[in-house]
Amino acid sequence: EPEVTQTPSHQVTQMGQEVILRCVPISNHLYFYWYRQILGQKVEFLVSFYNNEISEKSEIFDDQFSVERPDGSNFTLKIRSTKLEDSAMYFCASSEPRTGGEALHFGNGTRLTVT
Amino acid sequence: AQTVTQSQPEMSVQEAETVTLSCTYDTSESDYYLFWYKQPPSRQMILVIRQEAYKQQNATENRFSVNFQKAAKSFSLKISDSQLGDAAMYFCAYRTASKLTFGTGTRLQVTL
Numbered sequence: 001e002p003e004v005t006q007t008p009s010h011q012v013t014q015m016g017q018e019v020i021l022r023c024v025p026i027s028n029h030l031y032f033y034w035y036r037q038i039l040g041q042k043v044e045f046l047v048s049f050y051n052n053e054i055s056e057k058s059e060i061f062d063d064q065f066s067v068e069r070p071d072g073s074n075f076t077l078k079i080r081s082t083k084l085e086d087s088a089m090y091f092c093a094s095s096e097p098r099t100g101g102e103a104l105h106f107g108n109g110t111r112l113t114v115t
Numbered sequence: 116a117q118t119v120t121q122s123q124p125e126m127s128v129q130e131a132e133t134v135t136l137s138c139t140y141d142t143s144e145s146d147y148y149l150f151w152y153k154q155p156p157s158r159q160m161i162l163v164i165r166q167e168a169y170k171q172q173n174a175t176e177n178r179f180s181v182n183f184q185k186a187a188k189s190f191s192l193k194i195s196d197s198q199l200g201d202a203a204m205y206f207c208a209y210r211t212a213s214k215l216t217f218g219t220g221t222r223l224q225v226t227l
Contacts, residue, residue: 031213033214033215037158041219042206042217042218042219042220043160043206043217043220044217045214045215045216045217048213048214050213055212055213055214056213056214089158091160093160093215101147101148101165101167101210103150103162103165104162104210104215105162106152106159106160106161108157108158108159109158109159109160
């Protein structure tokens with residue numbers, strides 16, 4: 001069964017550094033998403049992306065964050081200047097663009113640790 | 116804005132027994148979709164079951180079924196014949212066209 005893949009599985013970075021989290025969505029999916037989950041807390045929506053532009057973003061997704069689909073297969077989340085509070089599990093997801101009710105398929109996540 | 120509430124932070128069930136996890140949501144939409152996701156200790160997000168709001172029939176998927184009460188905005192998950200592998204965090208979620216909104220989750224323990 002096709003799956004969403006995320007790399008790396010664990011990323012450690014120093015505060016203030018830029019980090020790029022990478023995702024390869026399922027190949028025939030056209031909607032892409034990033035979510036984050038701080039340890040022990042709820043899964044929070046960051047951004048959705050369709051047709052090469054952001055569909056919706058949350059208040060968490062400020063100017064420090066950006067997304068890109070650089071080559072038709074990868075979908076990346078960039079954090080420009082990481083803060084301690086950015087430490088979390090980041091999940092990429094994708095879905096088919098049929099009726100709007102399709103399930104999101106999630107990757108295994110990237111654990112980001114900011115020191 | 117849509118909100119999803121899971122009022123049970125933790126639940127426990129004995130192996131082979133049945134357990135029901137609660138979820139309520141708030142929306143002004145008439146057409147939407149609801150999901151339950153399971154997150155085991157590996158932290159992967161796994162789809163358990165999906166329900167279309169326009170369907171009156173409750174969704175079932177093997178040992179998993181839902182009780183969808185649209186007027187009450189309630190969407191509970193029933194797990195029958197619980198197995199040790201069912202131990203996980205369970206998230207209820209509400210889908211709009213551009214995003215999925217999760218509840219705070221219920222941690223399910225399965226005991227022998």
